[in-house]
Amino acid sequence: MKKLYQKGWFGIKFSEFAKLDSENIADDKFYEKFYELFYKKFDSYNDLPKDYIECKTNIAKDIINFSKDYKDILSIGCGNGFIENFIIKNSDKNILAIEPSNNFKWLTNAETCKTIIGFFPECIKDERKYEFGYCSTIDYVFNNEEYINFFKSVYDYGFKDFYLAEVIVPSEGFVASTKEIIKDVLSLFGLYNKGQFWGYLRNIDEHIALLKKVGFKKITYGTHKHGSYWIRLENEKN
Numbered sequence: 001m002k003k004l005y006q007k008g009w010f011g012i013k014f015s016e017f018a019k020l021d022s023e024n025i026a027d028d029k030f031y032e033k034f035y036e037l038f039y040k041k042f043d044s045y046n047d048l049p050k051d052y053i054e055c056k057t058n059i060a061k062d063i064i065n066f067s068k069d070y071k072d073i074l075s076i077g078c079g080n081g082f083i084e085n086f087i088i089k090n091s092d093k094n095i096l097a098i099e100p101s102n103n104f105k106w107l108t109n110a111e112t113c114k115t116i117i118g119f120f121p122e123c124i125k126d127e128r129k130y131e132f133g134y135c136s137t138i139d140y141v142f143n144n145e146e147y148i149n150f151f152k153s154v155y156d157y158g159f160k161d162f163y164l165a166e167v168i169v170p171s172e173g174f175v176a177s178t179k180e181i182i183k184d185v186l187s188l189f190g191l192y193n194k195g196q197f198w199g200y201l202r203n204i205d206e207h208i209a210l211l212k213k214v215g216f217k218k219i220t221y222g223t224h225k226h227g228s229y230w231i232r233l234e235n236e237k238n
């Protein structure tokens with residue numbers, strides 16, 4: 001597992017609104033300030049950077065394909081809702097999209113898309129049961145204990161089919177490792193600012209080991225068109 005640091009996102013420099021903290025992970029307040037600037041900078045999904053649109057579109061197309069046997073989908077942690085918006089506009093699926101931060105500016109409730117502000121699983125305890133679910137780009141925010149707790153709640157919920165989409169793995173090899181070591185040494189001497197502590201990157205074996213610990217037995221994986229991974233968790237009773 002490698003720690004991930006970031007100095008900006010979507011062309012917004014974190015130093016514009018926060019003091020970068022390489023020890024503590026970005027908290028709710030950090031994200032709140034970030035999204036204030038984000039929604040000032042961008043007016044709609046079409047406004048977002050081209051490479052972002054391309055990656056999230058690949059993921060949305062994969063989710064449509066993965067869920068071909070299901071009409072109803074649960075999305076956990078939908079963020080700005082780009083993927084969910086693409087799915088409802090390009091398929092006959094119904095989506096329930098949940099997100100704890102009040103980030104529903106562009107993804108609005110529609111006949112085929114219901115949104116709920118809150119954390120999984122508490123915020124949907126009164127909703128109907130979903131057989132198919134996914135989360136995209138959530139894993140990296142969790143330390144190992146939080147990761148296990150989150151996926152234990154996914155396991156206990158009892159989806160027939162669940163996908164972790166857009167799993168980003170750390171770059172490996174001599175050059176990447178050497179660069180990391182040099183940055184670590186320079187930052188020890190105050191000569192390099194690593195940036196804001198952003199999360200954790202795990203390789204596929206580390207993901208599988210944690211998911212097995214949670215209880216999942218049927219685990220398979222593959223890659224999206226742009227290279228990041230997806231991991232499929234099937235209910236062994238299927």
Ligand SMILES: C[S@@+](CC[C@H](N)C(=O)[O-])C[C@H]1O[C@@H](n2cnc3c(N)ncnc32)[C@H](O)[C@@H]1O
Pocket residue numbers: 076077078079080081083098099100101118119120121135136137138141150166
């Ligand atoms: C990096 S964002 C990904 C957003 C979006 N899925 C995407 O692919 O662009 C991760 C999201 O997960 C949400 N999240 C974290 N824990 C969650 C939980 N227990 N239930 C629901 N959402 C959660 C966060 O609020 C955050 O918006």
